[in-house]
Amino acid sequence: MYSDPRKLERGDPLLTLAAPADYPIDPEPCTVSVAPVEVPRLIDRFPVAWRLGQKVPDLVAIIGLRPDQSYWRRVRDGVSTVRPLLIEAYPLTTLDDGVTEKLPVLVDGLSPRTGAACVPAFREDGSASPELDRRCQALWTFIRSRRALAGLFSDLEARQAFVPWALDFRSETDSVSIEGLFVLRPEFDGSQDQRDLIATHGWAAAQLMSLHRISLHRIKSLLKDLSARAA
DSSP, X not given: OOSOOEEOOTTOTTOEEEOGGGSOOSSOOSEEEOOGGGHHHHTTTOOEEEEOSSSSOEEEEEOOSSXXXXXXXXXXXXXXXXXXXXXXXXXXXXXXXXSOSSOOOEEOOOOOOTTOOEEESBOTTSOBOHHHHHHHHHHHHHHHHXXXXXXXXXXXXXXXXXXXXXXXXXXXXXXXXXXXXXXXXXXXXXXXXXXXXXXXXXXXXXHXXXXXXXXXXXXXXXXXXXXXXXX
């Protein structure tokens, strides 16, 4: 999702911020890293799973089935848009090693589309604008929540709680395939391993595992939306 992240220079008079939909991210991501704290509001729309292979398993939301689906940009029921925190924070990001207390804020080098409505990131006195503050808050909420349950993610992997979740759909006119996703194996629910992890990591762990299972049914909504676009 990021093309050329660089350190955010405090007081930069040239830096402006546009709405997330006004950045020409190409291709758009099919999955976005998410934090446990935002899962309750995301599961009404997006499936939540994991990607493995990093130091700590990466919790992600599946926000589209193809790079051009743009599902996260859509206005739901004409009222509001549900976006993951990292998209709310864009073009801001950071590199989190899970340990360092003070992390540098990075800003992606991708410019907004021509004609996009933009606001300055900093006031004339060099202080952060309200919009920059809002996006920084989204970013730090993401980091803090991820760190709080990083131990759970690692313990789930250590106890072999994950199984692959292959998303592979084919029709007469289209095909979709997303690899590298993992979900909790069905028999893990109610197991002694799960009870041990809940005892160790608390109610937040129990809630996340339950919401994860519920969220998987939202794949039907993504398929329905994809079919509507094809029609």
